[in-house]
Amino acid sequence: MTATPIIIDCDPGIDDAIAILTAFVSPELEILGIAPVCGNQPLERTVRNALQICELGERSDIPVFAGCFRPLFRDPIYGQFHGESGLGNTVLADPIKTVEETSAVDFLIKSCEAAATSGRKITLCTLGPLTNVAVALRMKPAIAEGIERIVMMGGAFREAGNRTMTSEFNILADPHAAHIVFSTDIPIVAVSLDATHQVILTPEHTEKFSGSAGRIAKPLGEMMAFWDRNDVRRYGSRGGPLHDPLVIAYVLAPHLFETQKARVFVEHESELCMGQTIADWYGKSGKEPNVEIVTEVDAKGVYDLFLDRLSRYALEEVR
Amino acid sequence: MSPHRIIIDTDPGVDDAIAILLALASPEVELLGISVVAGNVPLEATLANACKIISLSGCVDVPVYAGAHGPLVREQVYGKYAHIGAFSDALVPPANVRPQEEHAVDFIVRVTRQAAADNDPITICAIGPLTNLALALVQHPDVARGIRQIVSMGGAFTALGHRTPWAEYNIYADPHAAQIVYSSGVPVVVMPLDMTFQALITEKNIAVIGENAGAAGAAIAGLLRTFDRSDMQRFGRPGGPVHDATTIAWLLEPEIFEGRAASVGVQVSGKTAGYTYADFYGKTGLPMNATVMNDIDEARFLEMLEERLSIYGARALKEVSG
Numbered sequence: 114m115t116a117t118p119i120i121i122d123c124d125p126g127i128d129d130a131i132a133i134l135t136a137f138v139s140p141e142l143e144i145l146g147i148a149p150v151c152g153n154q155p156l157e158r159t160v161r162n163a164l165q166i167c168e169l170g171e172r173s174d175i176p177v178f179a180g181c182f183r184p185l186f187r188d189p190i191y192g193q194f195h196g197e198s199g200l201g202n203t204v205l206a207d208p209i210k211t212v213e214e215t216s217a218v219d220f221l222i223k224s225c226e227a228a229a230t231s232g233r234k235i236t237l238c239t240l241g242p243l244t245n246v247a248v249a250l251r252m253k254p255a256i257a258e259g260i261e262r263i264v265m266m267g268g269a270f271r272e273a274g275n276r277t278m279t280s281e282f283n284i285l286a287d288p289h290a291a292h293i294v295f296s297t298d299i300p301i302v303a304v305s306l307d308a309t310h311q312v313i314l315t316p317e318h319t320e321k322f323s324g325s326a327g328r329i330a331k332p333l334g335e336m337m338a339f340w341d342r343n344d345v346r347r348y349g350s351r352g353g354p355l356h357d358p359l360v361i362a363y364v365l366a367p368h369l370f371e372t373q374k375a376r377v378f379v380e381h382e383s384e385l386c387m388g389q390t391i392a393d394w395y396g397k398s399g400k401e402p403n404v405e406i407v408t409e410v411d412a413k414g415v416y417d418l419f420l421d422r423l424s425r426y427a428l429e430e431v432r
Numbered sequence: 433m434s435p436h437r438i439i440i441d442t443d444p445g446v447d448d449a450i451a452i453l454l455a456l457a458s459p460e461v462e463l464l465g466i467s468v469v470a471g472n473v474p475l476e477a478t479l480a481n482a483c484k485i486i487s488l489s490g491c492v493d494v495p496v497y498a499g500a501h502g503p504l505v506r507e508q509v510y511g512k513y514a515h516i517g518a519f520s521d522a523l524v525p526p527a528n529v530r531p532q533e534e535h536a537v538d539f540i541v542r543v544t545r546q547a548a549a550d551n552d553p554i555t556i557c558a559i560g561p562l563t564n565l566a567l568a569l570v571q572h573p574d575v576a577r578g579i580r581q582i583v584s585m586g587g588a589f590t591a592l593g594h595r596t597p598w599a600e601y602n603i604y605a606d607p608h609a610a611q612i613v614y615s616s617g618v619p620v621v622v623m624p625l626d627m628t629f630q631a632l633i634t635e636k637n638i639a640v641i642g643e644n645a646g647a648a649g650a651a652i653a654g655l656l657r658t659f660d661r662s663d664m665q666r667f668g669r670p671g672g673p674v675h676d677a678t679t680i681a682w683l684l685e686p687e688i689f690e691g692r693a694a695s696v697g698v699q700v701s702g703k704t705a706g707y708t709y710a711d712f713y714g715k716t717g718l719p720m721n722a723t724v725m726n727d728i729d730e731a732r733f734l735e736m737l738e739e740r741l742s743i744y745g746a747r748a749l750k751e752v753s754g
Contacts, residue, residue: 181570185504186608186700216571219538248567252537254501289505289608381505382701 124152124241148217152241153192164208180217184287201339225259234261247290268390285388308407327427371409443471443560467536472511483527499536503606544578566609587708599706632671648744690727
């Protein structure tokens with residue numbers, strides 16, 4: 114079996130870190146590069162965190178490309194649950210690995226152009242605001258030909274928002290970029306809060322995952338513990354939703370997810386509802402559905418998948 | 433004085449052509465490159481036109497870069513003279529230059545970041561929708577640091593719009609990009625319709641340029657005569673505006689313009705999307721991000737076009753006489 118070529122566009126971020134560390138030990142995936150963007154933290158920080166995560170996972174072979182330093186149109190907002198560094202209280206060594214000269218936008222364009230030519234199309238895994246992807250698409254619309262699909266953590270459909278009443282953070286942080294991406298004909302899988310709120314990383318899971326994660330056990334356990342929202346009223350238990358890792362889980366094991374197809378629109382004009390994602394479940398808009406929205410997650414299956422993957426860090430050979 | 437190092441970001445366009453030819457006729461200006469954007473006509477046509485203008489000027493070393501195919505967020509609208517499409521070979525001879533491989537946005541990012549590193553920022557004359565510039569500005573903070581000023585043909589304040597009653601075309605075509613550029617922290621010199629409507633080129637000027645300015649003059653005269661820009665009802669006298677050329681004229685002779693500091697912003701959505709507002713009196717408390725030109729010495733501007741463009745005639749004569 115040939116590996117699926119992916120690019121991880123992200124804003125690490127604790128849950129990004131867990132997603133990336135999972136991807137590192139999944140031979141089904143060929144990670145062409147990591148493209149941090151301004152999001153949970155300012156760009157400088159998300160780049161540094163991405164470099165540190167590569168070193169933590171012993172995957173310094175994967176290039177990291179710095180993305181856009183601000184959202185397209187709105188002032189930047191940052192995440193609220195990732196601590197000062199973006200990785201909670203976890204202290205990782207200063208990275209030796211350095212960021213590539215090429216920008217994330219140029220990396221996306223060149224990779225997708227090459228993929229369009231070769232026919233080996235790329236899956237974009239987006240874990241942060243969509244600024245890099247939107248800028249690349251506006252510069253070179255033809256790169257859509259090289260994208261197999263976008264599997265995105267973003268949006269909230271039947272769930273309420275997590276940053277505002279209506280809106281999920283990644284979309285709210287750059288609603289114009291999200292609008293650009295959702296206005297293309299690229300196939301999209303949306304892992305929204307509807308999905309991620311079905312998979313809560315409880316303290317019990319944290320203990321189990323980190324306990325089996327070998328040489329990354331300590332930092333992984335710290336980050337997971339920091340992730341606990343301690344909001345039983347919203348999430349039904351202690352713990353935090355496993356947002357970004359579900360994107361990697363979807364690419365690895367789509368059978369654990371149920372989806373429903375709909376056209377998706379992004380509110381980018383109203384301040385009250387800024388960043389709201391609206392699904393046309395019943396064909397009211399007259400537009401073709403373009404997004405597979407994850408509606409149901411086999412949470413047990415997903416926990417087992419992560420346990421299997423993260424425990425590979427206890428093996429001598431990572432890959 | 434060292435010349436102004438500039439990039440012209442453009443969607444040619446008849447008045448774009450005059451702006452580019454004026455810049456290339458002026459030793460005070462060093463044109464680093466032409467970044468092309470969709471606007472007046474689709475990108476394929478603006479790009480073809482840019483290559484034709486560069487060929488016509490004889491300055492074939494000036495690189496031309498293809499940029500954005502359309503606006504950031506809104507749906508695409510073309511200019512009032514969209515039916516021009518690509519300039520016909522009868523009006524402007526075929527091009528002998530080709531666009532570069534590099535994308536216009538990458539070109540702007542590369543040149544401005546280098547300018548920031550060298551502490552020698554450049555000027556950008558933006559005479560089309562501002563999509564390319566916006567896409568460059570979000571990519572790295574050094575892009576803004578590498579730009580001394582943006583001379584932007586765009587907007588309408590006390591004048592009514594020309595594309596819609598409330599909006600000037602370049603802003604209307606991509607209001608989000610305009611707002612990104614105007615709020616980027618780079619000082620903006622705005623050339624709005626209020627001012628450009630005051631300087632109308634007439635048949636008398638066109639005849640002089642057509643006669644004295646060689647092949648460039650013939651093409652300009654042909655374009656201006658084919659696509660008559662006059663509007664008696666609006667201007668009350670014969671002649672048509674040459675909007676884009678005012679950006680270059682301001683670099684050459686700023687003293688023939690009058691302007692005022694203002695805080696300028698763009699309405700990006702709703703019925704009046706593309707509307708530009710200027711706060712001259714600090715009512716909003718927002719930073720004075722722009723100088724808005726409200727007056728131009730029409731006679732001097734037209735004389736400048738006649739004088740400067742005649743160099744193309746002189747250059748042609750020199751070539752003939754060896």
